[in-house]
Amino acid sequence: MGWPFDDKDALHKELGPIFTIVTPAGLEVTVADPHVTNAVFAKRKEFIKPAVMYDQLNVFGRNLNTVEGRDWERQRRLTAPNFNERTSATVWNEAKRQANDMLGAWLEHGSRGTRDTVADTATLALHVLTRVGFGLTYSFHEGVRKVPPGHQMTYKEALSTCLGNIITFAIFPRGLLSKPLMPRALRYVGLAAREFQTYMEEMLSHERAVSANHPAGSNNLVGALVRASDNQEQSQGRPSLTGPQSLTDDEIFGNIFAFNLAGHETTANTIASSLVLLAANPSYQSWLAEEIDRVWDRDSANYEDIFPGLKRCLAVMYETLRLYGSIVFIPKSTGVHAQSVTLGDRSYLLPPRTAVNINVQALHTDQKIWGEDALQWRPSRWIDNFKPPLSVVGAESDKGVEQLINPGDGTYIPWADGPRVCIGRKFSQVEFVGVIASLFSKARVRPLLEGKDSGDDGHRALMKMVDESAIFAITLQMKNPRGIALMWEHR
Numbered sequence: 212m213g214w215p216f217d218d219k220d221a222l223h224k225e226l227g228p229i230f231t232i233v234t235p236a237g238l239e240v241t242v243a244d245p246h247v248t249n250a251v252f253a254k255r256k257e258f259i260k261p262a263v264m265y266d267q268l269n270v271f272g273r274n275l276n277t278v279e280g281r282d283w284e285r286q287r288r289l290t291a292p293n294f295n296e297r298t299s300a301t302v303w304n305e306a307k308r309q310a311n312d313m314l315g316a317w318l319e320h321g322s323r324g325t326r327d328t329v330a331d332t333a334t335l336a337l338h339v340l341t342r343v344g345f346g347l348t349y350s351f352h353e354g355v356r357k358v359p360p361g362h363q364m365t366y367k368e369a370l371s372t373c374l375g376n377i378i379t380f381a382i383f384p385r386g387l388l389s390k391p392l393m394p395r396a397l398r399y400v401g402l403a404a405r406e407f408q409t410y411m412e413e414m415l416s417h418e419r420a421v422s423a424n425h426p427a428g429s430n431n432l433v434g435a436l437v438r439a440s441d442n443q444e445q446s447q448g449r450p451s452l453t454g455p456q457s458l459t460d461d462e463i464f465g466n467i468f469a470f471n472l473a474g475h476e477t478t479a480n481t482i483a484s485s486l487v488l489l490a491a492n493p494s495y496q497s498w499l500a501e502e503i504d505r506v507w508d509r510d511s512a513n514y515e516d517i518f519p520g521l522k523r524c525l526a527v528m529y530e531t532l533r534l535y536g537s538i539v540f541i542p543k544s545t546g547v548h549a550q551s552v553t554l555g556d557r558s559y560l561l562p563p564r565t566a567v568n569i570n571v572q573a574l575h576t577d578q579k580i581w582g583e584d585a586l587q588w589r590p591s592r593w594i595d596n597f598k599p600p601l602s603v604v605g606a607e608s609d610k611g612v613e614q615l616i617n618p619g620d621g622t623y624i625p626w627a628d629g630p631r632v633c634i635g636r637k638f639s640q641v642e643f644v645g646v647i648a649s650l651f652s653k654a655r656v657r658p659l660l661e662g663k664d665s666g667d668d669g670h671r672a673l674m675k676m677v678d679e680s681a682i683f684a685i686t687l688q689m690k691n692p693r694g695i696a697l698m699w700e701h702r
């Protein structure tokens with residue numbers, strides 16, 4: 212599953228920017244060419260998501276991540292407006308609140324340090340999602356760890372068990388999992404699915420009740436999905452010729468799960484890996500602190516004024532996603548028709564049902580795109596003083612003001628691209644920057660190595676920890692995230 216992470220662009224150096232694996236089961240084309248990548252992303256109707264890989268994500272209902280054609284157009288039209296600036300402001304405030312509490316806990320550990328970076332950032336990301344998704348506010352310390360009346364599991368336990376067992380759901384139908392004859396471990400997964408379904412049903416009834424009493428409804432993603440859907444139904448009055456225009460309850464459940472699936476581990480792991488990388492590279496902490504001290508206003512630090520100025524913080528996210536992004540390849544398929552791709556001055560016809568895998572990791576590590584130090588984690592490459600082969604946006608007009616560079620089309624795709632670009636891209640950016648700026652406005656972090664000097668040894672040990680990442684279920688994660696403790700201290 213995760214070979215592109217280990218291989219980087221080595222196989223493409225040997226075989227070229229595109230190669231085909233010919234197997235008895237079909238053809239598998241692997242792409243690391245920016246122009247072809249861009250064309251594949253742009254043509255969403257021609258290059259579709261392979262159903263065999265995505266159907267398993269329909270455990271709770273068909274959702275934006277899994278549907279195609281008119282269904283996708285309808286679902287995207289109803290969900291996209293909710294990922295707006297109002298949502299970003301809520302993400303920002305919750306991310307800051309959670310990060311401050313998390314930092315408080317880490318500072319309390321003092322010289323013992325913490326080995327819980329991954330677990331704690333996962334809790335933080337979950338709390339941001341529950342606040343923005345459902346309007347439920349949890350404290351970092353207690354949060355969704357309590358079992359509410361009428362439930363046998365916490366929301367967090369139910370959700371993370373479901374997220375970690377996507378493959379199990381692909382093999383066993385949900386109903387079968389809870390049968391008494393099934394092994395205990397599988398029955399537990401079945402219980403988690405039932406519990407998560409019940410939590411979602413409770414949230415949906417709550418949102419319907421709120422919107423019945425207050426037409427503006429509540430300010431969260433589920434509320435917005437319910438309103439968008441119910442309003443469409445009312446305004447139509449009769450069935451549309453092009454099929455349904457609203458979301459069914461199952462599609463709402465499917466999308467709640469999809470936002471969690473697509474938005475939880477991805478964002479949490481990006482934050483956790485960045486913290487390890489920053490601990491390994493203290494000079495970048497000073498680089499960040501310089502920007503944060505200039506831009507961050509401790510009293511207000513509101514989203515609209517502060518977020519746009521924190522470019523170095525965003526650069527850290529971009530650089531971590533370039534080398535340690537959650538998704539190392541993006542699978543597409545030619546579907547039932549043949550499709551052509553153009554490489555250089557030649558066109559190639561790909562037969563029906565050809566798998567077309569975009570090799571994200573190879574594109575992100577190609578020296579022709581990123582320069583000789585392509586494999587080095589260097590966030591400053593994203594700021595405007597890094598010259599060709601990347602074009603600089605706004606450097607001419609804004610001399611002296613730092614700008615983020617804009618890499619060429621098809622070269623940088625951690626959130627995919629084209630019409631099916633990640634709907635939570637801005638959400639994750641705002642969360643990341645809110646967390647990083649909150650932490651480094653007050654504190655610094657370093658590795659705790661027993662009996663060793665924490666200078667070069669610390670750098671090497673932490674880089675090894677992130678370099679030894681692998682795909683678990685569907686995202687890239689550090690294999691041994693508790694390997695080295697991190698110690699936080701006031702700046």
Ligand code: HEM
Binds near residue numbers: 260474477537624630
């Ligand atoms: C660093 C964080 C994130 C990364 C790296 C990321 C990455 C991606 C990628 C690569 C895709 C395309 C997947 C494919 O084609 O199979 C995608 C799609 C999607 N993402 Fe994200 N994502 C992130 C955060 C989020 C968040 C926070 C949410 C929601 C709250 C979210 C919701 C979605 C959804 C619903 C789709 C499907 C969009 C569609 O097909 O129209 N993602 N994401």
